Amino acid sequence: MYGLIGRILAVEGRREELVSILLESTGSLPGCHSYIVARCAEHSDGIRVTEIWDGPESHKGSLQIEAVRDAIARARPLIAGFDHRFETEPVGGIGLMAQ
Template sequence: MNKFAMFGKLTALPGKRGELADMMLASGDTLSGMDGCIYYIVHEAEEEPDVLWITELWESREAHAASLQNEQVRELIGRCMPLIAEAGGIKVKPIGGKGL
């Protein structure tokens, strides 16, 4: 399986999680037509009021890399950066399960 996935963690500046989430969710329009994007889901952490988790599944590592070169995606990242205190996450390789 050549699928590529990421679990991203974004810590918003205090009190800015909702605004950041709204911006990230607006990217759904951009990603809906993006070749290779299977899913992109934004989650609010229940016990961390400033944290968002983003799960992404792509057809391949190359499809994900290509998305980061997209002008609309780069513009979105630029708009979000002033709201982010910390960013991190992990890259994972899906090996099976429901939905794949």
């Protein structure tokens, strides 16, 4: 298992637009067990993204999916920066299912 936890900083006042784009391409991500997008309580333009994958290859492979590539291209102008990024090795817990 392979995990990523990161914080993206949106361009001031554009967080909700960026959140929407990040959530668009989550329908079919082979090898992805969990992809959670959350607003940061501590930063008005911050977004936390938590991902769990079969392995790093699955994560890299997702970046080749056309819908993901399109979302990344549209999101780039809305991203002011990335200030935290952690790789993890998930070992268990309770998963969240998309509704």
